[in-house]
Amino acid sequence: MRVALISAEAVPYSKTGGLGDVAGALPKALTRIGIDAVLITPLYLQTKRGYLETAVIDDLDIDWRGGRYKAKAFYSRANGSPTFLIDAPEFFYRDSIYGYTEDYERFAFFCRAALTLVRLLGTPPEILHLNDWHCGFAAAELFERRRYDPFWAKTRSVFSVHNMAYQGGFDLGELWKLDFASERARNAFALNGYASAMKAGLEVSDMLSTVSRRYAIEIQTPEYGYGLDWLTRLRADRLIGITNGIDYEVWNPETDPELPANYSLADLSGKSTCKQFLLEKFGLPVDLNLPLIGSISRLTAQKGIDLIMQAAQEILETGACLISLGSGEKRYEEFWQSLRDYAPQQVAIYRGYSEPLAHLIEAGSDIFIMPSKFEPCGLNQMYSLRYGTIPVVRAVGGLDDTVEQWDAVNQKGNGFKFTPFEASAFVEKIYEALFVYADTESLAAIRKNGMAADNSWENAATKYLDLYRKAASL
Ligand code: ADP
Ligand code: GLC
Numbered sequence: 001m002r003v004a005l006i007s008a009e010a011v012p013y014s015k016t017g018g019l020g021d022v023a024g025a026l027p028k029a030l031t032r033i034g035i036d037a038v039l040i041t042p043l044y045l046q047t048k049r050g051y052l053e054t055a056v057i058d059d060l061d062i063d064w065r066g067g068r069y070k071a072k073a074f075y076s077r078a079n080g081s082p083t084f085l086i087d088a089p090e091f092f093y094r095d096s097i098y099g100y101t102e103d104y105e106r107f108a109f110f111c112r113a114a115l116t117l118v119r120l121l122g123t124p125p126e127i128l129h130l131n132d133w134h135c136g137f138a139a140a141e142l143f144e145r146r147r148y149d150p151f152w153a154k155t156r157s158v159f160s161v162h163n164m165a166y167q168g169g170f171d172l173g174e175l176w177k178l179d180f181a182s183e184r185a186r187n188a189f190a191l192n193g194y195a196s197a198m199k200a201g202l203e204v205s206d207m208l209s210t211v212s213r214r215y216a217i218e219i220q221t222p223e224y225g226y227g228l229d230w231l232t233r234l235r236a237d238r239l240i241g242i243t244n245g246i247d248y249e250v251w252n253p254e255t256d257p258e259l260p261a262n263y264s265l266a267d268l269s270g271k272s273t274c275k276q277f278l279l280e281k282f283g284l285p286v287d288l289n290l291p292l293i294g295s296i297s298r299l300t301a302q303k304g305i306d307l308i309m310q311a312a313q314e315i316l317e318t319g320a321c322l323i324s325l326g327s328g329e330k331r332y333e334e335f336w337q338s339l340r341d342y343a344p345q346q347v348a349i350y351r352g353y354s355e356p357l358a359h360l361i362e363a364g365s366d367i368f369i370m371p372s373k374f375e376p377c378g379l380n381q382m383y384s385l386r387y388g389t390i391p392v393v394r395a396v397g398g399l400d401d402t403v404e405q406w407d408a409v410n411q412k413g414n415g416f417k418f419t420p421f422e423a424s425a426f427v428e429k430i431y432e433a434l435f436v437y438a439d440t441e442s443l444a445a446i447r448k449n450g451m452a453a454d455n456s457w458e459n460a461a462t463k464y465l466d467l468y469r470k471a472a473s474l
Contacts, residue, residue: 001468002036003027004125006114008107008134009097010041011250012078013051013085016097017298018244018379019162022211023131025247026464028080029457035465038121040114043074043085045093051078052085060086062116064109065177071113080249086113104170104197108178111138119151127468128157130205133168135159136197140180140188143204156471159205161198163376164219164226165302168197191227202231207471208239209464211377212398216241224374242464243401244377245457251362251383258359263388265451271363271388278364282348284321291320291437293430294365294389296358296380299328299336304371304394309335310423311371311430316343318434323348323365325357362387367433371418371426375399381415385450390436391415392429402455406436406446414450 009015011024023039030037043052057073072087086092091106100106115138118125130138139157146152172195175186188203189195202208210216218224220233232239249255253271254264260277263270272288279286293315297303309332315322324336324347333351340347350357362368368384370393377398381391385402393399395417406413416433418425436442 001127001465001472002123002125003030003127003129003468004038004040004114004118005030005129005131006040006111006135006138007131008042008110010039010079010083013041013047013076013083014044014097018377019132021247021379022162022244024079025245025250025457026461027083028247029245029461030464031081032458033461033465035461035468037081038125039079039081039083040117041083041085042092042110043087044097045095046097047085051076055087056084057117057120060113060117060120062109062113063179064112065179069109073117084117086110086117088113104168104174104195105178107134107168107197108137111135111141112179114138115141115145124151124155126155126472128155129464129468130157130159130201132160132162133166133196133198133201136168136189136199136201137178137180139201139205140185143188144180144182144185156206156474157204158207158209158467158471159201161202161208161210161215161219161376164198164224164228165374167199167226167228170195170197196228199228199231202228202235206238206474207467208232208235209467210239210241212243212401213241214400215376215397218374218397240467242460242467243398243455244379244382245460246379246382246386246455248386248456251359251386253363253387256359256363258356259363263363265388265448268388268447274360274363275366278323278360279321281360282323282350284323284348285345291318291366291434292364293320293322293367293369294361295322295324295326295369296361297324297326297328297370299326299332301329302373302375304373304421304426305332305335306373307371307394307421307423307426308369311427312339314423314427315430316346318431320367320434321346321348323361325350325354325361327351327353362389365389366437367392367430369430370394370399372396372399373421378402382453382455385414385453385455388447388451390433390446390450392426392433393417394421394426395419402453404449406432408436408442411442411445412449414446414453
């Protein structure tokens with residue numbers, strides 16, 4: 001089975017969120033189970049050049065906007081599987097990875113370059129595994145080319161939705177400039193008078209997937225479908241949910257180089273060292289008995305920051321400390337700053353992005369909060385489980401798939417989850433988690449259950465293999 005996985009971001013080359021984690025780890029897991037997987041991703045200004053081997057392709061000659069565009073491609077195996085990075089400074093050397101009005105054009109170009117590269121490599125892949133709206137253009141292009149180009153005749157597409165809220169919308173009038181002039185292509189993109197790359201991916205790909213079982217059901221409803229639920233319902237027979245794994249080579253408290261002390265289920269003493277280190281680092285009182293609640297998040301409405309805002313006072317009244325790592329919308333950044341100013345003995349914040357700090361917070365916290373409004377999968381709750389940190393989550397998407405409500409009688413479960421998007425329901429679960437935290441036996445049991453959970457990629461990779469087989473047989 002030969003698979004070309006295409007993604008706008010992939011760890012360790014680039015990352016703004018979970019897509020990067022997934023696109024970096026999945027091809028590695030696929031390689032391990034014997035799939036001939038190649039990853040194709042852009043080379044950004046932010047990509048560490050140390051990862052790159054020589055430019056293997058100097059003159060990637062891309063058909064672009066009626067002319068030719070010359071790009072390069074670099075090779076690397078830094079993520080554990082063969083990777084090609086498309087080097088086109090005009091499109092990818094920017095201050096940030098996303099956030100430009102012409103993003104649709106940048107990723108349309110990326111898709112064109114990726115397909116050109118695959119063709120140059122010589123052997124057609126059985127599967128193009130495309131991720132999120134950025135790759136909707138590749139889905140549409142394959143759909144078109146398959147009709148007249150024998151190279152692509154047997155290639156099937158799998159389109160994975162990581163977040164339905166971002167759809168890559170742009171003006172329909174731009175389509176012809178991107179070489180999607182046919183009626184068929186236009187119809188694939190057209191949505192309520194504009195063009196949507198996500199819609200094209202969902203409409204023309206051979207198989208569809210999303211990143212948790214629960215989210216596969218949710219995106220078929222108006223509440224979570226962001227205007228495309230009719231299409232996911234229409235194609236429900238082609239859609240499956242595969243819950244993401246996590247990379248235990250990167251997220252493992254026994255070996256994590258970012259921690260001041262490592263620890264395991266058998267010996268948790270290193271976790272206290274991490275907590276102490278974290279409290280000292282942030283100037284919080286070093287009282288190891290006080291519960292420490294962590295949050296690592298893009299500060300957007302998706303992540304339920306509104307519930308944290310509403311619950312903050314009650315959380316502080318419990319005496320627990322709060323630590324937040326994240327950046328994003330101004331109103332949420334201001335909220336965390338004002339909470340910190342209000343209770344500097346209980347609240348610590350780091351506004352920005354820091355990979356080492358993310359590891360330290362997962363390890364040093366006792367409880368991790370993720371009250372998301374919606375969550376296609378979510379990775380931090382799984383990191384928390386692995387690090388012996390109790391997740392308190394809203395029962396949506398992957399959070400519902402991976403967190404099992406604590407059952408005190410049978411000492412089963414690994415965290416806490418609530419359903420209504422209401423601060424009172426959230427606070428109630430925080431109280432329950434604090435209650436367990438205060439009871440040594442229950443704490444040991446809930447941690448054990450969490451740390452022993454198998455959220456490995458190996459598990460998910462075999463499900464992807466089944467999906468690829470299904471697509472290849474179409
Ligand atoms: P999403 O992709 O929606 O942001 P996920 O939970 O799938 O949510 O993945 C988020 C990833 O980004 C995790 O690996 C998390 O640790 C990381 N992350 C989010 N914010 C930060 C930050 N401020 N600093 C470091 N890592 C972060
Ligand atoms: C998106 C989702 C997140 C998911 C990630 C990786 O960023 O918001 O829930 O874990 O993709 O699939």
